[in-house]
Amino acid sequence: MKPTTGLGDVSTGRGRSHLCWSFTEIGEFAAKARAFLAEGLADGKRVCLIAPGGVDELTDHLRALPGFDALRERGAVHVRSPDGMYGADAVDPVEQVRAYSAETDAAVAAGFTGLRVAAEVSHLVDTPARLDAFAEYEHIVDRYMAVSGFDALCAYDAPRLGAAAVERLAALHPRGNVDTVPFHLHGWGDGGAVVLDGDVDLAAHDLFPWALDRAAAHWGPGEVVIDARGLEFIDHHGLLRLAELAGRRGLTIVLRTSRFSPARVVEALRLDGVRVERAA
Numbered sequence: 001m002k003p004t005t006g007l008g009d010v011s012t013g014r015g016r017s018h019l020c021w022s023f024t025e026i027g028e029f030a031a032k033a034r035a036f037l038a039e040g041l042a043d044g045k046r047v048c049l050i051a052p053g054g055v056d057e058l059t060d061h062l063r064a065l066p067g068f069d070a071l072r073e074r075g076a077v078h079v080r081s082p083d084g085m086y087g088a089d090a091v092d093p094v095e096q097v098r099a100y101s102a103e104t105d106a107a108v109a110a111g112f113t114g115l116r117v118a119a120e121v122s123h124l125v126d127t128p129a130r131l132d133a134f135a136e137y138e139h140i141v142d143r144y145m146a147v148s149g150f151d152a153l154c155a156y157d158a159p160r161l162g163a164a165a166v167e168r169l170a171a172l173h174p175r176g177n178v179d180t181v182p183f184h185l186h187g188w189g190d191g192g193a194v195v196l197d198g199d200v201d202l203a204a205h206d207l208f209p210w211a212l213d214r215a216a217a218h219w220g221p222g223e224v225v226i227d228a229r230g231l232e233f234i235d236h237h238g239l240l241r242l243a244e245l246a247g248r249r250g251l252t253i254v255l256r257t258s259r260f261s262p263a264r265v266v267e268a269l270r271l272d273g274v275r276v277e278r279a280a
Contacts, residue, residue: 017116017151018142018186020176022158022166026120029155030061033118036153038065040116041076045149046107048078050085051120075110082121090130093137093218097144104150114149122157131165135214138172143187143194171211185211189227193256194219197230200238209241220251228257229279236265239274246273 019036023029029051037047049058058079062068071077086096100115107115125131138154145151154173156166163180170178174186174195183198194215200208216224226242228234239262246253255262256279263276 018145018173018175018188019153020166020170020173020178021153021155022170022176022178023155024158029120029157033120033153033155034062034064036118037062037077037116040151041065041071043116044113045116045151046076046078046110046112046114048080048115048117049119050080050082050117051155052082052123055079076112082119082123085119086121086124090133091124091137093133093140096137097141100141100150101144101148104148108149114151116151118153118155120155120157122155122160125156125161125165125169131168132214135169135172135211136217138169139185139187139215140218142173143192146188147192168207168210171207172215181207183208183211183231185215189225191225193225193227195227195230196234196255197228197232199232200234202235205237208238212241212245216245216249216251220249223252223254225254225256227279228255228259228262231257231259233259234262236269239265239269239271243269243271243274 021029021032023032033049033051037049040047049062051058051061059072062077062079065071065077068077085099100117104115121134125134141150141152154169156169158166166178167181170176171181171183172185174184174188181198182204183196183200186195189195242253242255243266245251251273253274254277255274256277258279263278265271266274266276
């Protein structure tokens with residue numbers, strides 16, 4: 001298994017606007033959030049810091065932004081509590097995307113180019129049920145970001161949550177600073193396609209089915225195209241998982257890849273519901 005690049009070049013390229021950020025102490029998160037939101041301001045976006053704490057504490061995290069007082073006065077900089085944006089319980093994935101869509105539309109109506117948030121949301125994934133719901137949301141909102149003016153940095157407290165939970169969430173983001181996940185399953189493909197990149201091999205046997213089920217919770221019906229041009233390798237277990245999902249959900253999964261081996265394996269195993277197409 002070859003680890004994915006993780007951080008890579010987070011200022012350019014596909015999925016640059018949706019980052020998974022693992023941190024170990026709050027000052028580390030605050031520094032990254034400031035840098036991320038400063039980029040949004042430079043792009044003409046309204047920005048918002050969402051994190052536990054009072055208004056004054058959150059405001060202090062952003063005071064180092066150049067021209068902070070004037071930016072806040074004209075509504076370019078906001079701070080919010082997680083409960084105020086997400087609620088106190090497990091998120092409703094579809095309703096949460098609708099909420100951010102409305103916030104993005106409001107920002108555009110106010111003269112901004114879109115909305116960029118940096119959110120510390122560890123408490124929203126601290127139980128298995130919350131983690132499942134938020135993972136579904138991460139994939140839906142990722143696909144929304146790919147076609148909208150909404151950007152987000154999703155920050156997770158690694159000591160609090162543990163490496164396994166953070167890696168699960170990182171696998172559903174196109175980019176970030178978690179370099180131990182073997183693949184990324186995200187929504188930044190051309191023409192609305194889902195993207196699968198990296199390696200689906202022995203190291204991914206537990207993670208891939210979990211990520212696939214959460215991402216696919218809102219796929220379909222009909223064909224789902226997976227842009228796998230960045231997929232280095234997928235073993236027969238991974239292809240079997242795709243076929244099982246297709247059967248359960250009544251889907252046809254179209255895997256577009258430049259690799260020859262997936263088509264050979266699908267044919268040899270006679271896997272229904274998966275069609276491999278040669279990518280340019």
